[in-house]
Amino acid sequence: MVKQVYGILGDPVAHSLSPVMQNAAFTRLGMDALYLAFRVPREELEGAIRGAKSLGIAGLNVTIPLKEDALLFVEPDKLARQIGAINTVDFSTGTPMGYNTDGLGAIQALQERVGDLTGKRVLILGAGGAARAITFYLDREGAFVTLANRTVARAAQVAARLTNVHAIGLGAELKAHLTTTDVLINTTSIGMHPRAEETLVTADMLRPELVVFDIVYNPIETKLLAEARRAGVHTCINGVKMLVYQGAAAFRIWTKREPPLDVMEQAVLDALQRGP
Numbered sequence: 001m002v003k004q005v006y007g008i009l010g011d012p013v014a015h016s017l018s019p020v021m022q023n024a025a026f027t028r029l030g031m032d033a034l035y036l037a038f039r040v041p042r043e044e045l046e047g048a049i050r051g052a053k054s055l056g057i058a059g060l061n062v063t064i065p066l067k068e069d070a071l072l073f074v075e076p077d078k079l080a081r082q083i084g085a086i087n088t089v090d091f092s093t094g095t096p097m098g099y100n101t102d103g104l105g106a107i108q109a110l111q112e113r114v115g116d117l118t119g120k121r122v123l124i125l126g127a128g129g130a131a132r133a134i135t136f137y138l139d140r141e142g143a144f145v146t147l148a149n150r151t152v153a154r155a156a157q158v159a160a161r162l163t164n165v166h167a168i169g170l171g172a173e174l175k176a177h178l179t180t181t182d183v184l185i186n187t188t189s190i191g192m193h194p195r196a197e198e199t200l201v202t203a204d205m206l207r208p209e210l211v212v213f214d215i216v217y218n219p220i221e222t223k224l225l226a227e228a229r230r231a232g233v234h235t236c237i238n239g240v241k242m243l244v245y246q247g248a249a250a251f252r253i254w255t256k257r258e259p260p261l262d263v264m265e266q267a268v269l270d271a272l273q274r275g276p
């Protein structure tokens, strides 16, 4: 049998640890498979997905900033269609099928630290593909979500589709909102390489009881999480578990096998320790 090839499309994508994580899982399970990173600008996305299908690539992940655009070039399942963004493509049926495993990954990572999310007031920074997916799941869990985004209209678009979801900007309203927030989640690329020195929220805007979750995993402690530590926040959650859980869900879709979660997490932690 020919080696199965998988990959991740994104821009930037060089710091993605999905290759390290998925290749560790393939190796552990003795599978003849390889996972690669491809830097694909927005305007090349359609060609990249078509080309991947023609080349016999088995499956793809899609990351920043392509998750919403990618929906146009695949057959999304019901959940991905509702969310309006995908992060996983499966070619095994011949048609590129689109799935979204981001929301599930984030909710699992959050619930294992926080428990029940019913009635929790959650403030999400960002309104892109990842924010859409997480908002959808939080809404289903009965949380009250506010999306704070640089482009307020984009957040309003997401909010308009759901009952308990509201949109605000990143200015003074953000600071005011944080005083009544239970969980803060950063879904923007602020804090991720090459913007590792930046954060939208600083220590003076935080309090110890607030849960702070950054879905960025590289660096493992983002500027936001460092600020949270400085503010004495008790529950800080980095992006590693979400990376593992969303990747594991994609792995199940592609291979129909149970991935080794511990091996995947260790591969990510080792790579983060080694540094760039």
Ligand code: ATR
Pocket: 063, 064, 065, 066, 067, 068, 125, 126, 127, 128, 129, 130, 131, 149, 150, 151, 152, 154, 187, 188, 189, 190
């Ligand atoms: P993804 O699909 O992975 O979520 P995305 O759709 O590109 O990626 O979304 C990135 C998010 O980061 C958006 O909310 C974006 O804000 P805009 O909607 O205003 O573009 C946010 N973002 C990116 N760069 C930012 C910056 N410099 N300041 C504030 N927000 C930023």
